[in-house]
Amino acid sequence: MRILGARDLMGILTMEEAIDAVATALTEFSAGRADAPTRLAVPVPESHGTSLFMPALVARAGGLGVKFVSFFPRNKELGRPAVSGVLVLADVRTAEPVALLEASYLTALRTGAATGLATRLLAREDAHTVAIIGTGGQAPMQLRGIMAVRDIREVRLYNRNPDKAYRCTRAIAEQLPPGRQPRLVVCLTPEDVVRGADIVVTATDSLTPVFPAGLVEPGMHLNAIGSFRPTMQELPPGVISPAAKVVVESRAVALEESGDLVIPVRSGLFRPEDIHAELGEIAAGKKPGRVSPDEITVFKSVGLAAMDVVVGRIMYERAVARGIGQELDLGLS
The missing domain is CATH 3.40.50.720 (NAD(P)-binding Rossmann-like Domain)
Incomplete structure (x- = not known):
């Protein structure tokens, strides 16, 4: 499994490329060729936060995975980021985990790309x-x-x-x-x-x-x-x-x-x-x-997690090609 932190991910994908990836993910989803179940939201009342579990499969784009991301607004009082999480990517053929990506940068990028796509089509x-x-x-x-x-x-x-x-x-x-x-x-x-x-x-x-x-x-x-x-x-x-x-x-x-x-x-x-x-x-x-x-x-x-797994998959493939990130042996073989 390749571990990719936020610094590994920055700059690996341009915004224009991210917009195209999001367009692919959403086109596949709306055509019924992707599966992105309604996310599971787990409230954490003592911290006034919410943790979200978001699975998705976009087979044609090689995207299979689950994002665990949390929004804890009071983290700002502790000097910690309000949004944090990870995306686990798996091989669509075998379901073996192949990558763990830091998710706050990924989430910001794909959300900005979704806004870019909507603006291109609607503004x-x-x-x-x-x-x-x-x-x-x-x-x-x-x-x-x-x-x-x-x-x-x-x-x-x-x-x-x-x-x-x-x-x-x-x-x-x-x-x-x-x-x-x-x-x-x-x-x-x-x-x-x-x-x-x-x-x-x-x-x-x-x-x-x-x-x-x-x-x-x-x-x-x-x-x-x-x-x-x-x-x-x-x-x-x-x-x-x-x-x-x-x-x-x-x-x-x-x-x-x-x-x-x-x-x-x-x-x-x-x-x-x-x-x-x-x-x-x-x-x-x-x-x-x-x-x-x-x-x-x-x-x-x-x-929508379909966007995360498609954008994340491209990031992972770029990282492998460029030798970015760290490899972790999970002992699965």
Whole structure:
């Protein structure tokens, strides 16, 4: 088994390559050629955290494995990362474990790639202003995904703690190449960050909507990536119900796990059949993406292990070819 830490994984796959890998995974899933059961969520009340167990098989891409990832928001008080975990990859022919990958970087990369894919298919071609609410570890990778598919000139960031937003601008500036530095602006209110933006990203652990619905304008595209439990809600219901297109990775998983959809459905403001498509259906050309510059489009992501095993498999193969990582003999033979 090859052991790959976060530093081993960084730079092994470009964002453009990750977007293509995610497109493959979601296309296979929506075509019924992949299996990604609803993840098992284990609450850890004493730490106010949640541990998730996410298995998947994408046979055509050689992806078989399970991701164990945890979200413990109070870890920040201990100086520890809020998100941690590992991905175990197995051989699709024999089921023998072949690799153990650190999962926080992998999760950020594939989530940024999913946002990049959704933005490519749903945002206006002339979109150039991005608003990001939530400036944790996901924010820089979200921006990388968007910048891989659109010419972004201005990035607005908002956090209830402005110091965190300013730290995020520094992290973004360090990660982006000198020739591709958009204008970075820290906003002090949700209204200031969202108003007039072309693309909005919400990346928080909020239990209540993070901006007023009245700020959403015709032509806007929203990527909501933070809500992964039925009690969590980033988007106001007044955004979901009138949107021209609401797109998810998996209808079944989104309707079970995301409060951004569960809460409007329970209150009668949205119907399950109102989901326009799975992202893999649009990527495969089976359903239309944006067809009008005035459409309001929403991508509601909850994460799907099919993406992890496909992206992880490519990373593993690259690592083997380049001699990256450490080999561990499990004594299976």
